[in-house]
Amino acid sequence: MSSANHFLLRLHGLASFALLCALGTAQAVQITEEYSYDGEVSQNEACRRAEERAKTKAIAYVLGETISSEEQMLCRSTSGKTDDTCEFNQMSWSIIEGDIRGVKLIKRSEAEKRGDKAWACVLTLDVDVVVPTRKPDPKFQVGTEIYFLVPDARKPSRQREKVLRKVFHAGDELILEVKSTEPAHLALFGWLPNEDNKVYRIDSPIRPNCPQGALSAPDTGKTAESYCMTASWSDAYKDSKKTYDEWLILVATKTPQKWLDTYDLEQFKSTLREIPLDQRRVVRRPYQLMK
Structure with a gap:
């Protein structure tokens, strides 16, 4: 190998290392999650929401819980039962504090029975969650x-x-x-x-x-x-x-x-x-x- 090629490879290695340091390390988590659906939510939408639930759970597992009890209570405040759309909106926000480097599908079951007129999309995913190199400042609240x-x-x-x-x-x-x-x-x-x-x-x-x-x-x-x-x-x-x-x-x-x-x-x-x-x-x- 020429000295020029060796130098370029070394630069590439240093750049890759610097990028990894900036992004933080990744932790792999395997998660199984589901989302029920009926006439109001399509099968494809249920599977999409099941994937978001899995990502949310993976981030919570690695970085800690990200949906507050206040937000969870809000989705039950008017009807006494959980509003699925409200819950999904909460999940959309939970990914703010964590970044996902990759998602790999392990298993997918699109129509598991959950009642007379209800089904569930069940997914098992491997999720790579990036762990930030910097932590929140406890003095800044x-x-x-x-x-x-x-x-x-x-x-x-x-x-x-x-x-x-x-x-x-x-x-x-x-x-x-x-x-x-x-x-x-x-x-x-x-x-x-x-x-x-x-x-x-x-x-x-x-x-x-x-x-x-x-x-x-x-x-x-x-x-x-x-x-x-x-x-x-x-x-x-x-x-x-x-x-x-x-x-x-x-x-x-x-x-x-x-x-x-x-x-x-x-x-x-x-x-x-x-x-x-x-x-x-x-x-x-x-x-x-x-x-």
């Missing part, structure tokens, strides 16, 4: 709460009563309050999975209606912020459903970031993963909108 602003024409907004809520009606005024252990650069997004699966940037805090402070994020010495919004019924909500699940997504970063006004979901998750784990916090706030 961000929390949020959503409040309903009680209507009262006799009082200005700052003096009106606030009530914690997870379910809102169109026209309700709501406030998202943010607290951080450190000053942070904030960006607030809305995700309406039943509209077009887009993620929309929500404008800067509206003043002076918010009851908490008058400074806009980011501020070098500030660790609290409020966003005031009015719940609205999407034009896409034209079917017979009376309740839809929606999400507020708060991104807090240690350094300023540039954001687009609109992302598709996968593009948004990819953008978030480009920010190191120790430089960001992502807080998901689910709620339900009713007519």
Whole structure:
């Protein structure tokens, strides 16, 4: 082998090693998961959702649980039983913190009986989950709460009563309050999975209606912020459903970031993963909108 070829191979090896270090190592996990279907969900869609469930479970196994108890409760809050579409939306978000290098199908059963008029697509997959080389900064914590602003024409907004809520009606005024252990650069997004699966940037805090402070994020010495919004019924909500699940997504970063006004979901998750784990916090706030 010539010295030139040897040099090129050595460079290729070093580049590959550097890339692996940047991405992190991968851990292989074998997962069996299923998704039931009837007349409302097709067999192909059930298999797709079973695959997403398997990926979610693999990431949770390697990196820890990524769906909060609050999100799990939201999908049962109105009917008392789990809403499969709501649950699937949760799974779509869970893959934000973990990247998957590869998926290999081991076994697929598309029509296992689950009742008189129900079947399940059952998949067994080998999933390679990338383990990040950097961990979240435990000193950088961000929390949020959503409040309903009680209507009262006799009082200005700052003096009106606030009530914690997870379910809102169109026209309700709501406030998202943010607290951080450190000053942070904030960006607030809305995700309406039943509209077009887009993620929309929500404008800067509206003043002076918010009851908490008058400074806009980011501020070098500030660790609290409020966003005031009015719940609205999407034009896409034209079917017979009376309740839809929606999400507020708060991104807090240690350094300023540039954001687009609109992302598709996968593009948004990819953008978030480009920010190191120790430089960001992502807080998901689910709620339900009713007519």
